[in-house]
Amino acid sequence: MKIIVNAKPHEVAASDLKGALQELGYACSSVATALNGTFIARGQRTEVQLAEGDCLEVLAPMQGG
Structure with a gap:
């Protein structure tokens, strides 16, 4: 699916935030994430499902x- 990551379009196969971060090369990084303007805690990333056009x-x- 296509999502926007830091204002740039990306294609990801993962359906959850944690999987997408792994695909994008952030798996080992200590990063903060916001999806569509809402902060997502590290422990919630597997629960957060992505949708086409989401802004990360x-x-x-x-x-x-």
């Missing part, structure tokens, strides 16, 4: 100061 934001922590 993946945010990685940054260092600096």
Whole structure:
């Protein structure tokens, strides 16, 4: 299915958020996720089903100061 990830279109086969993150290369990363503007906790990612056209934001922590 086609979803939007960080404002760019992507094709994923996974039907849940955790599977999609694995496909997209974020499986080992410590990231925050928001689906259609709603924060999704790490423990809920297998329960969240994706739909065609969903907008996913993946945010990685940054260092600096």
